[in-house]
Amino acid sequence: MLEVTGLRVAYGGIQAVRGITFHVRQGEMVALIGANGAGKTSTLKALSRLLNAAGGSIRYCGKEISALPAHQLICEGIALVPEGRGVFPRMSIVENLLMGAYTRHDKEGISTDREHVFSLFPRLKERAQQLAGTLSGGEQQMLAIGRALMSRPKLLLLDEPSMGLAPLMTQRIFEVIRTVANEGMTVLLVEQNAKLALEVSQRGYVMESGEITLTDEAANLLANPRVREAYLGE
Amino acid sequence: MTPSSTLETLRTDKRIVIAATVIIGIALAVLPFIIGSGLGNSWLRILNFALLYIMLALGLNIVVGFAGLLDLGYIAFYAVGAYLYALLASPHFGLHLPVWVIIPAGAALAGIFGALLGAPTLRLRGDYLAIVTLGFGEIVRIFLNNLNAPVNITNGPQGISGIDPIHLGGFTLAKPISLLGFTLPSLHAYYYLFLALALFIVFVTIRLENSRIGRAWVAIREDEIAAKSCGINTRNIKLLAFTMGASFGGVAGGLFAGFQGFVSPESFNLMESVMVLCMVVLGGMGNIPGVILGGILLTILPEIFRHGSGPVQLAIFGKILLDPEALRMLLFGLALIVVMLYRPAGLWPSTTRRREFRGDSTNDELKAGE
Numbered sequence: 001m002l003e004v005t006g007l008r009v010a011y012g013g014i015q016a017v018r019g020i021t022f023h024v025r026q027g028e029m030v031a032l033i034g035a036n037g038a039g040k041t042s043t044l045k046a047l048s049r050l051l052n053a054a055g056g057s058i059r060y061c062g063k064e065i066s067a068l069p070a071h072q073l074i075c076e077g078i079a080l081v082p083e084g085r086g087v088f089p090r091m092s093i094v095e096n097l098l099m100g101a102y103t104r105h106d107k108e109g110i111s112t113d114r115e116h117v118f119s120l121f122p123r124l125k126e127r128a129q130q131l132a133g134t135l136s137g138g139e140q141q142m143l144a145i146g147r148a149l150m151s152r153p154k155l156l157l158l159d160e161p162s163m164g165l166a167p168l169m170t171q172r173i174f175e176v177i178r179t180v181a182n183e184g185m186t187v188l189l190v191e192q193n194a195k196l197a198l199e200v201s202q203r204g205y206v207m208e209s210g211e212i213t214l215t216d217e218a219a220n221l222l223a224n225p226r227v228r229e230a231y232l233g234e
Numbered sequence: 235m236t237p238s239s240t241l242e243t244l245r246t247d248k249r250i251v252i253a254a255t256v257i258i259g260i261a262l263a264v265l266p267f268i269i270g271s272g273l274g275n276s277w278l279r280i281l282n283f284a285l286l287y288i289m290l291a292l293g294l295n296i297v298v299g300f301a302g303l304l305d306l307g308y309i310a311f312y313a314v315g316a317y318l319y320a321l322l323a324s325p326h327f328g329l330h331l332p333v334w335v336i337i338p339a340g341a342a343l344a345g346i347f348g349a350l351l352g353a354p355t356l357r358l359r360g361d362y363l364a365i366v367t368l369g370f371g372e373i374v375r376i377f378l379n380n381l382n383a384p385v386n387i388t389n390g391p392q393g394i395s396g397i398d399p400i401h402l403g404g405f406t407l408a409k410p411i412s413l414l415g416f417t418l419p420s421l422h423a424y425y426y427l428f429l430a431l432a433l434f435i436v437f438v439t440i441r442l443e444n445s446r447i448g449r450a451w452v453a454i455r456e457d458e459i460a461a462k463s464c465g466i467n468t469r470n471i472k473l474l475a476f477t478m479g480a481s482f483g484g485v486a487g488g489l490f491a492g493f494q495g496f497v498s499p500e501s502f503n504l505m506e507s508v509m510v511l512c513m514v515v516l517g518g519m520g521n522i523p524g525v526i527l528g529g530i531l532l533t534i535l536p537e538i539f540r541h542g543s544g545p546v547q548l549a550i551f552g553k554i555l556l557d558p559e560a561l562r563m564l565l566f567g568l569a570l571i572v573v574m575l576y577r578p579a580g581l582w583p584s585t586t587r588r589r590e591f592r593g594d595s596t597n598d599e600l601k602a603g604e
Contacts, residue, residue, distance in 0.1 A: 048463060050459060050462065050463075069467070070462045070463065071462050071463075071464075071465050071466055071467045071468065072465070073463070073465075074463065074464065074465035075465060079463070080463040082459055082460055082463060086457045086459055086460035086463075087457070087460065088452070088453055088456035088457055088460065088461075089456055089457075090452075090456055090586050090587070091452065091453070091456060091586075095449070098449070099449065099453050099460075099461075099464045100464055102446070102449075102450070102453075102464045102465050102466060103464075103465035131586065131589060144460075147460075147464070148463075151464070151465065
């Protein structure tokens with residue numbers, strides 16, 4: 001579904017991503033893990049067209065998307081949950097969710113999807129009229145994921161969903177991510193918390209200083225001594 | 235029942251809405267006669283200026299309040315509208331085009347200038363955007379000041395005088411209009427024209443606020459990256475905010491030129507931009523009734539200080555200690571500080587901002603606490 005070949009991302013002269021190649025198949029959840037500064041977020045920003053790639057190709061469903069403007073990706077079926085959540089703080093939860101459906105015009109479908117998001121995150125329904133800026137970090141993450149789902153994406157890009165969250169809240173967020181994936185969504189998950197990410201994913205890529213150094217089934221990566229040492233603190 | 239929920243029931247009850255509309259309508263219709271006979275024509279002029287400033291403040295509110303783009307050069311669009319009217323309807327070029335051509339043209343030209351300002355500043359936000367817009371406002375003013383050589387276009391610092399008053403359907407608004415044995419003085423006629431256009435702009439702004447475009451503006455204000463990933467074409471939507479806001483300024487500028495009969499570059503200095511911005515911020519950024527209130531108060535308050543501070547000083551001290559003109563700005567500044575300290579969200583903030591500044595966490599919690 002998503003094929004990335006030789007992707008390079010540079011900030012001025014500094015290369016953050018040095019020609020990586022990976023792919024995500026339809027219906028699959030893939031984790032991209034690595035330490036701070038490995039280039040994970042830059043990769044995702046290039047995929048979601050918030051940054052221009054310095055080279056390489058990004059093909060989605062057979063179509064080259066590396067020249068599309070960012071706002072058109074959602075029409076192609078790619079939704080991003082940005083790093084640091086990026087909810088609209090002075091809009092209510094309902095309004096945030098409606099912004100997720102900005103490109104859609106089918107009123108009934110939108111309200112069905114809203115109810116679906118509320119069923120995934122009952123907490124959001126309880127606070128539907130509350131301003132997003134007053135939510136806790138975990139609730140904001142729920143809202144950001146819910147908003148992305150409102151566009152009925154085919155591919156969901158998640159950037160560090162566990163960032164700054166309490167462990168218990170992280171667990172709950174990942175449970176929902178797993179539920180969404182089980183419903184058939186294709187997910188690319190960028191995450192520092194390697195253990196959690198690999199536990200919910202089928203496959204994983206390990207990134208180090210802008211390059212992919214290791215790739216395998218998620219279960220094998222979890223068992224890999226190198227990964228255990230570097231990312232699981234053993 | 236809380237006061238806000240009372241207000242909500244008032245708003246939803248159709249009969250009350252209609253009654254309120256009728257009462258406000260009658261009040262607005264008789265207002266010039268009350269002010270004209272009670273306070274005199276100078277206050278009627280001030281009232282007309284208040285209406286012009288309301289249009290300006292509503293236009294700036296689109297850019298600053300809705301889209302969150304700080305614009306310190308907004309008065310440039312007012313200048314564009316005013317000078318277009320002055321050039322197309324005065325002896326300066328010998329052109330005397332009708333008002334229904336000039337005002338829409340002024341709105342369009344100001345809109346183009348808005349896009350011209352918007353295009354290079356798309357990547358800027360906050361302080362940086364403020365500096366560029368400030369520069370833009372000054373560039374326009376300095377151009378107007380200097381475009382008298384080699385070809386005299388704007389007549390430079392002397393400005394353009396003898397501008398045609400506004401004509402409507404065979405009537406000139408400069409003289410009292412006699413219709414069916416009833417005479418409408420000139421200032422009153424201008425009042426009704428300005429009121430009609432101000433109401434039109436209010437209507438357009440309300441429709442915009444509740445539209446897809448309005449929500450996209452707010453989304454960009456709140457988080458531009460998230461707005462992009464929601465599928466909003468942030469470039470076009472931001473340009474549209476600049477263009478729409480500027481065109482309102484252009485309309486107000488054209489009316490100003492026709493009303494005043496004279497334009498010169500010094501009417502469009504930085505202080506004027508700051509004043510309009512103050513109206514938006516003080517009234518309640520992003521909230522239409524608040525912005526209107528800000529426009530009225532900030533036009534009228536300085537005049538009250540100007541006219542009132544002399545007599546008050548005489549009554550207290552027996553002589554005038556401070557020049558009323560100097561005191562005016564001092565009191566005005568103090569008033570701004572006091573409002574911002576005690577009502578940081580503005581005098582009449584939107585419900586969202588009120589909740590934000592109060593730090594309310596949730597409606598549910600409030601209900602649970604009752």
